[in-house]
Amino acid sequence: MTRSRLFRHENRERSHHTRRVYAAFELAYTFVDFSAALCFVAGSICFFYESLMTPGTWLFLIGSVLFAVKPTLRLIREIKLVSMGDTDDVASRLDG
Incomplete structure (x- = not known):
């Protein structure tokens, strides 16, 4: 998987399933x-x-962790969307 395949709009529009995941x-x-x-x-x-x-300090810490979760969610989403379109690559690896 190359970086250039991540964060492409086409990945989310490939099928009904990819739109639902997105x-x-x-x-x-x-x-x-x-x-x-x-x-x-x-x-x-x-x-x-x-x-x-x-409690205020704890709320700030929790808020900071949640803000760190945001880019993590985006990266996981993009990796999942890209992997949903890799059926040809998977098939070629199994044949080899």
Whole structure:
């Protein structure tokens, strides 16, 4: 798999199944994005109160982890979409 095959629009439009996979990953990506933003807003509010500093810090950490999940989801999605179109490559490796 070469880098040039990743992140191509054609990968998601190849079939009904690839469109469904793309849509599922987009829903997950949006959920993670929204959750991360919510953690940062809640964490920011917590910092207004001395007694909530520790929960605020945890919310910032969770939000940061969620933001790290976003590009991971995109990469996994693209690898899955590319692999869904590699049937000829798989067949040639099995014949060899």
